Amino acid sequence: MNLKTALRGLAICGALALPAAAQAAGDVIRIGVLNDQSGVFADNGGLGSVAAARLAAEEFGNTILGKRIEIITADHQNKPDIASTIARKWIDQDGVDLIADGAASSAGFGILNVVNEKGKIFVVTGPGASDFTGKACSPQSFHFNYDTYALAKITGKAITEAGGKNWYFVTADYAFGHALQRDATQFIQAAGGKVIGSAAHPLNAMDFSSFLLQAQSSKADVIGLATSGKDVQTAIKQANEFGIVTSGQKLAGLLVFITDVNALGLEAAKGLQVTTSFYWDANDETRAWFKRFMKVSGGRVPPTMIHAGTYSGVRHYLAAIKAAGTDDPKIVAAKMREMPVEDMYNKKVEIRADGRVLHDMFLVQVKTPAESKYPYDYYKIVQKVPGNEAFRPLSESECSLVKK
Numbered sequence: 001m002n003l004k005t006a007l008r009g010l011a012i013c014g015a016l017a018l019p020a021a022a023q024a025a026g027d028v029i030r031i032g033v034l035n036d037q038s039g040v041f042a043d044n045g046g047l048g049s050v051a052a053a054r055l056a057a058e059e060f061g062n063t064i065l066g067k068r069i070e071i072i073t074a075d076h077q078n079k080p081d082i083a084s085t086i087a088r089k090w091i092d093q094d095g096v097d098l099i100a101d102g103a104a105s106s107a108g109f110g111i112l113n114v115v116n117e118k119g120k121i122f123v124v125t126g127p128g129a130s131d132f133t134g135k136a137c138s139p140q141s142f143h144f145n146y147d148t149y150a151l152a153k154i155t156g157k158a159i160t161e162a163g164g165k166n167w168y169f170v171t172a173d174y175a176f177g178h179a180l181q182r183d184a185t186q187f188i189q190a191a192g193g194k195v196i197g198s199a200a201h202p203l204n205a206m207d208f209s210s211f212l213l214q215a216q217s218s219k220a221d222v223i224g225l226a227t228s229g230k231d232v233q234t235a236i237k238q239a240n241e242f243g244i245v246t247s248g249q250k251l252a253g254l255l256v257f258i259t260d261v262n263a264l265g266l267e268a269a270k271g272l273q274v275t276t277s278f279y280w281d282a283n284d285e286t287r288a289w290f291k292r293f294m295k296v297s298g299g300r301v302p303p304t305m306i307h308a309g310t311y312s313g314v315r316h317y318l319a320a321i322k323a324a325g326t327d328d329p330k331i332v333a334a335k336m337r338e339m340p341v342e343d344m345y346n347k348k349v350e351i352r353a354d355g356r357v358l359h360d361m362f363l364v365q366v367k368t369p370a371e372s373k374y375p376y377d378y379y380k381i382v383q384k385v386p387g388n389e390a391f392r393p394l395s396e397s398e399c400s401l402v403k404k
Contacts, residue, residue: 054071078107082107109127123314168224228257275364362385
């Protein structure tokens with residue numbers, strides 16, 4: 001049995017068969033990783049997020065305040081109704097204290113509704129909609145990763161200022177895609193560009209030809225891919241087949257993970273400029289963590305910023321329990337906001353009142369095959385953007401927790 005099969009077995013066991021352990025919830029800190037493990041986001045989150053959560057628990061010896069730390073997991077298939085149903089069962093019947101990841105933003109909002117109702121904590125790492133720290137902000141939720149505002153600001157601004165003035169969007173037809181196009185449009189226009197058209201595609205689209213042909217015929221300077229996961233892989237592959245880039249149009253992947261680059265190969269992805277909150281090869285600490293992750297996860301794919309964010313969020317939650325001396329969710333949530341985030345890639349990082357973790361963001365460029373010297377040596381860091389510059393300022397926030 002390989003590790004992926006073993007982890008999936010644990011996922012099924014954890015989600016569906018919690019008998020006596022559930023009854024002893026008072027003696028357990030139970031963390032549920034709820035995400036996509038079989039669909040378009042299975043590589044950039046999936047079981048890698050489960051491995052990342054386990055790494056965080058291991059750093060506390062898998063116990064805290066005399067209680068055992070247990071990681072359980074389930075696949076919500078990117079469906080909000082399934083996500084909310086599992087979240088409700090976990091909290092009501094299985095004693096789950098924290099839910100992490102969330103995958104698609106639409107499913108993430110379903111989880112958030114349940115967490116708010118039940119007074120538990122949600123570490124948001126997969127969902128990217130900036131509304132999680134905007135109009136949907138909550139004292140119980142924390143955004144430990146990228147969001148559509150930061151992606152749009154950094155990538156959209158850089159490409160527009162480099163001459164890509166006219167944009168056509170191919171956009172995922174759900175909450176994340178629409179938020180990403182909305183936020184990108186703001187920065188494209190601020191940089192002197194304009195959006196001349198868009199096409200919306202369904203989740204898990206198998207064929208992007210009609211959308212790409214519309215974009216190609218628009219004669220836009222830039223085709224913005226406001227999508228992610230296997231959908232963005234398919235779009236990039238088919239754009240190459242149609243000769244879109246060689247004909248002079250630029251392709252802008254507004255959310256491209258290192259797992260997407262790995263799946264596409266450097267020949268197909270070379271030259272893409274993308275924004276990320278984490279790169280495994282940034283420094284000695286991230287490289288050491290990369291080795292741990294690859295060992296625990298089975299080494300199938302390199303760690304993404306979702307994996308790093310899940311590790312960071314779970315670790316910070318456990319550190320807050322230790323510091324507070326209790327696992328009471330209201331007290332722990334307040335302590336999480338009070339304490340700076342400190343781990344292998346976040347150094348004294350602030351969490352704002354809206355739940356936004358102000359970690360650095362990076363504009364990177366995908367290397368050519370000739371530039372890559374070892375496995376997963378995929379990125380050149382072009383620009384480091386501090387968190388207080390990357391994310392939406394509180395002065396523009398719609399969050400009810402923010403005092404203006």
